[in-house]
Amino acid sequence: VFEEEHHILYLDHGGVIVAIKDTSIPLKILKFSIDEGQTWSTHNFTSTSVFVDGLLSEPGDETLVMTVFGHISYRSDWELVKVDFRPSFPRECTDEDYESWDLTNLQGDRCIMGQQRSFRKRKISSWCIKGKSFTSALTSKVCECVNTDFLCDYGFERSAPLKSESSKCFADFWFNPEAPPEDCVLGQAYTSSTGYRKVVSNVCEGGVDLQQNLAHHMCPLIAPKGLQISIREESLAVRPGEDITFIVRQEQGDVLSTKYQVDLGDGFKAIYVNLTMTGEPIRHRYENPGIYRVSVKAENVAGHDEAVVFVQVNSPLQALNLEVVPVIGRNQEVNLTAIILPKNPNLTVFYWWIGNNLQPLLTLESFLVTKFAETGDVRVTVQVSCGSSMLQDSKVVHVFDHFHVLPLKFTKHLDMYNPDIPEWREDIGRVVTRLLAKETSIPEETLMTVVKPGLPTVADLHVLLPANQPKKKRSITSDKRIAAIKQALNAHNISFFLRGGYWVLVTLADSGSDSQRIGGGSGYWAIVVLFVICLVSVGAFILYKFKRQ
Known part of the structure; x- marks a missing residue:
């Protein structure tokens, strides 16, 4: 009716329709219709334009009084304008002012949802008030059922209609109309669908x-199908000694004549009857860590079904330590090892982050062998996940091109007090490094002692090369430092006091061997030797040519 949006209000049981434009500009004119919107009249409801926010009517559908609410300006208070249409109608409506009207659909059918209904409405030519006593309904008559009162039943679809006949409902390829329902019990009867059902709320x-x-069919004995095992807390990982509740469900099949064989994987086995009907859960407790295969087999004369679930029982993680050599050569293999307590074999997942890489490496083993292609400090992080517990540890690895390694040994008294734990090894390494730096006047930051796990107690002394010196001068300085360290160790000047009244002496593991040099320092000399060989070859070739001439 209107091209723009309007506020609409119905008065006197729809006898008057009021419309005001929904706009952001102030208005003082409204439109109304008394002939069901076929024609519209205008009315000045106020002498001052108002920004209209909405329309309200008095309680009751029979009223002809309405209220326009809005404001004169954006800063003003609310303005309420009451409009009364009662003076516009001279009288109350009588029976001669109404005519009957039949409800039809778009196709013109008078039977809708199985009944034919007639209403009365005011004649367009009548100018009167319907009032409180007006009722629109006249008669209602139940119709006879026709094809359009039925829809295709579940599992059926309507085929494309032919020219000579209307469409029919046929079963889908996946649906068997004669199959018994899921709740069909042996000895009872059920009916199979013809493909049609009456529309809901249709009263034809x-x-x-x-x-x-x-x-009509008799319910047969149905084999169990859709057997499922679930855990009430929905957690497949529990701790030893923790209660766990299994729930068994069955989607299809006979229940009364079905036996359920339950195996909880730790030696507990039982046979139940009516397990899925009663809904009684199975409560159990696993005492030892491990992975347990829980199975339920449902079986009757018609067939069987089986469901399996794996339960992980493990103790929560208590401690994690990442062991890695703190100093390593570039492109040299290094072993990253995670020590966890307690040990849960085959139940733990290790996540490894190397450097700033956000994508971790996943392993089921507690170690990872890798290489570092660039020099500098690289942070290595390991995260251990076992069931619902999770721990994380991180270490920094120093990657160098060149450094020296001196193997060290200790007097046997230290082995008696070696608990073989990472913290103790780190403490011993710091003590040895501090004593060597003090004895030889070598900067402590260029020395690092790494005590190896196990017995007997041995260690490696890493001698780092100064970074801010020329290569040739660094080599000379390194040789002097190695000599000073060997002299201090061979002179038995490095020792520390151990509880129990023992002094522990630190010496070279093999006093006659040289230090091991790690890194790519020999590459320079290889290039020089290769250049000399090429030069000699070219000279020999020229001399050979000269002699032939």
Whole structure:
């Protein structure tokens, strides 16, 4: 009716329709219609334009009084304008002012949802008030059923209609109309669908009945199908000694004549009857860590079904330590090892982050072998996940091109007090490094002692090369430092006091061997030797040519 949006209000049971434009500009004119919107009249409801926010009517559908609410300006208070249409109507409506009206659909059918209904409405030519006593309904008559009162039943679809006949409902390829329902119990009867069902809330009677001639069948013995095992807390990882509740469900099949064989994986086995009907859970407790295979087998004369779930029982993680050599050569293999307590074999997942890489490496083993292609400090982080517990540890690895390694040994008294834990090894390494730096006047930051796990107690002394010196001068300085360290160790000047009254002496593991040099320092000399060989070859070739001439 209108091209723009309007506020609409119905008065006197729809006898008057009021419309005001929904706009951001102030208005003082409204439109109204008394002939169901066929024609519209205008009315000045105020002498001052108002920004209209909405329309209100008095309680009751019979009223002809309405209120326009809005404001004169954006800063003003609310303005309420009451409009009374009662003076516009000279009288109350009588029976001669109404005519009957039949409800039809778009196709013109008078029977809708199985009944034919007639209403009365005011004649367009009548100018009167309907009032409180007005009722619109006249008569209601139940219709006979026709084909359009039925829809295709579940599992059926309507085929494309032919020219000579209307469309029919046929079963889908996946649906078997004669299959018994899921709740069918042996000894009871069920009916199979003809493919049609009456529309919900349709009240038609007699006439066409597309649901007639239903086939009746006896419920057969159905094999169990859709057997499922679930855990009430929905956690497949529990701690030793913790209660766990299994729930068994069955989607299809007979229940009364079915036996359920339950195996909880730790030696507990039992046979139940009516397990899924009673809904009684199975409570159990695993005492030892491990992975347990829980199975339930449902079986009757018609067939069987089985469901399996794996339960992980493990103790929560208590401690994690990442062991890695703190100093390593570039492109040299290094072993990253995670020590966890307690040990849960085959139950723990290790996540490894190397450097700033956000994508971790996953392993089921507690170690990872890798290489570092660039020099500098690289942070290595390991995260251990076992069941619902999770721990994380991180260490920094110093990657160098060149450094020296001196193997060290200790007097046997230290082995008696070696608990073989990472913290103790780190403490011993710091003590040895501090003593060597003090004895030889070598900067402590260029020395690092790493005590190895196990017995007997041995260690490696890493001698780092100064970074801010020329290569040739660094080599000379390194040789002097190695000599000073060997002299201090061979002179038995490095020792520390151990509880129990023992002095622990630190010496070279093999006093006659040289230090091991790690890194790519020999590459320079290899290039020089290769250049000399090429030069000699070219000279020999020229001399050979000269002699032939």
